[in-house]
Amino acid sequence: xxxxxxxxxxxxxxxxxQRILVAGIGNIFLGDDGFGPEVLRHVGSAAPGVQTTDYGxxxxxxxxxxxxxWDALVLVDALPCRGAPGTVHxxxxxxxxxxxxxxLDAHAMDPATVFASLNALGGHAPYTVVVxxxxxxxxxxxxxxxxxxxxxPAATRAVEDVVAELRSRSPVREG
Numbered sequence: 796x797x798x799x800x801x802x803x804x805x806x807x808x809x810x811x812x813q814r815i816l817v818a819g820i821g822n823i824f825l826g827d828d829g830f831g832p833e834v835l836r837h838v839g840s841a842a843p844g845v846q847t848t849d850y851g852x853x854x855x856x857x858x859x860x861x862x863x864x865w866d867a868l869v870l871v872d873a874l875p876c877r878g879a880p881g882t883v884h885x886x887x888x889x890x891x892x893x894x895x896x897x898x899l900d901a902h903a904m905d906p907a908t909v910f911a912s913l914n915a916l917g918g919h920a921p922y923t924v925v926v927x928x929x930x931x932x933x934x935x936x937x938x939x940x941x942x943x944x945x946x947x948p949a950a951t952r953a954v955e956d957v958v959a960e961l962r963s964r965s966p967v968r969e970g
Contacts, residue, residue: 864918
């Protein structure tokens with residue numbers, strides 16, 4: 796249930812609003828690792844109850860924001876070793892294996908560290924869908940490779956489709 800002080804910024808205080816956080820993560824100074832923030836620049840305006848935020852490399856900021864008990868999280872990120880560079884993947888996150896992987900780390904940004912930090916802070920990860928692109932190059936440089944840049948329209952559509960699907964569901968929080 797969203798309240799008048801809901802952090803999502805798009806609610807009217809009613810109880811039917813699904814609270815969804817769309818988080819772009821990645822380092823824009825490491826080539827394709829900046830895929831998440833770049834996709835968020837292309838995602839359309841947020842619907843009521845949906846907040847889009849470029850977290851970049853601020854993992855603890857994301858963990859603290861997740862303490863607000865979102866109904867769902869859409870992580871937009873670069874993905875290594877899942878297929879051909881430029882391939883867009885959409886899948887549900889496995890919180891049990893991710894939260895057991897690491898401890899509290901104020902500087903790391905990978906999803907496992909974010910969820911482990913959230914767990915250490917006493918929070919619970921919401922239902923999470925990852926939209927990611929297989930990377931080609933994560934060397935020190937600004938800008939995406941050609942294949943990652945070409946995947947932005949598909950990833951943008953995937954994020955918008957996931958958000959639309961999540962908004963059609965009743966709010967359910969994992970715990």
